[in-house]
Amino acid sequence: MTLRIRDPRADINKPPEGRRIRTLEAVQGTRVGLLWSQHASSEKFWPVFENIVEQHLHPSEVHRLYKHSTWNVATPEQVAEFASRIDYALVGVGG
Helix, strand or coil: CCCCCCCCCCCCCCCCCCCCCCCCCCCCCCEEEEEECCCHHHCCHHHHHHHHHHHHHCCCEEEEEECCCCCCCCCHHHHHHHHHCCCEEEEECCC
């Protein structure tokens, strides 16, 4: 068995530059996305959460993306289409 020890003082490669994300001045009146994993532990919470978001944030549009399974990720195509229709997202990952 080989044991490798790395120097914690070593230079770390700079992470790649990401896309700039625009900031919102306010969330009221904007397009909200609700992405939910449908985890069993959040089945009672999530519908109440969605109602509160709509009542208190007064979004101009509400778009939902519910994953088919807690264990499966949303596809890149689903996420890209979802992101193109919203200004910000609230994500529920479950228990």
